[in-house]
Amino acid sequence: MLATLPFLLFLLVILMTLLRGRAVRARSGTSAWAFTNARGMQRLSGVVFVVSCGTLVVLSALLASGALTVPPDRRAFGTVGIALGALIVAIAQIQMGNAWRIGVRDGDAPLFVRAGLFRVSRNPIFVGMILMALGIAVAAGTPWGWAGALTFIAACHLQTRVEEIHLSRQFGDAYDAYRRAVPRWLLL
Numbered sequence: 001m002l003a004t005l006p007f008l009l010f011l012l013v014i015l016m017t018l019l020r021g022r023a024v025r026a027r028s029g030t031s032a033w034a035f036t037n038a039r040g041m042q043r044l045s046g047v048v049f050v051v052s053c054g055t056l057v058v059l060s061a062l063l064a065s066g067a068l069t070v071p072p073d074r075r076a077f078g079t080v081g082i083a084l085g086a087l088i089v090a091i092a093q094i095q096m097g098n099a100w101r102i103g104v105r106d107g108d109a110p111l112f113v114r115a116g117l118f119r120v121s122r123n124p125i126f127v128g129m130i131l132m133a134l135g136i137a138v139a140a141g142t143p144w145g146w147a148g149a150l151t152f153i154a155a156c157h158l159q160t161r162v163e164e165i166h167l168s169r170q171f172g173d174a175y176d177a178y179r180r181a182v183p184r185w186l187l188l
Contacts, residue, residue: 002072005079006136007064009086010057013132017102020093024100034103042103042162048155055148056136068140078139085131092117092124103159104166112167112175114182122164122182126156130185160184 024032038046060082062068063075093100095116101108117124130153137149164184167175 002075002079003066004064006082006139007057007060009079009082010060010132010136013086013089013129014057016090016093020100021102024098028098030098030108032101034101034105034108036103037105038103041158045155045159045162046103048151048158052133052148052152052155055144056133056152059140059142059145059148060136063136063140068142070139070141074141075139078135078137081135081138082132083135085128085133085135088117088128088131089125090128092128096125104163106166112171112178114178119182121186122179122184123156123160126160127185130156 021032024030059068063070095118096113099111099113121127133149133152137145164179168179
């Protein structure tokens with residue numbers, strides 16, 4: 001069971017994300033898939049997300065299939081990171097409500113969330129996804145797993161910068177004050 005858990009958790013987060021997108025569209029009438037119209041840096045971060053996520057999902061599938069032999073303690077430690085990350089992603093997506101988006105679009109920022117996990121991190125969904133990426137890299141212990149995780153983290157950083165500029169334009173001083181008060185990740 002432990003061998004398949006990372007793969008199942010990745011699939012669960014993907015399914016949750018797809019369902020969340022449908023729910024936002026049903027309630028707000030607006031598509032949550034802003035990456036579809038992305039340009040410039042946001043398009044680059046979207047492509048890097050897709051490639052690095054694909055790498056991490058394939059790696060988790062290889063772990064599940066038994067194709068990778070890893071020490072049980074390393075697999076368990078990585079799986080705990082993946083599970084914690086998946087939990088954070090789920091909670092943060094719910095806490096965002098109709099403000100939840102994948103990417104940003106001009107004129108599309110109904111609100112910014114400051115409650116729940118967003119009191120300790122401006123980007124708890126990315127924090128959770130980064131924990132998942134690091135967890136799979138630890139569990140697998142392969143160079144390309146670490147490359148996938150580090151590339152994913154770089155994409156998160158790039159997308160966060162795009163979103164911060166967007167939110168600052170949309171909400172001005174209110175967002176800038178929030179940005180000064182709450183760290184981007186957890187401590188930084």
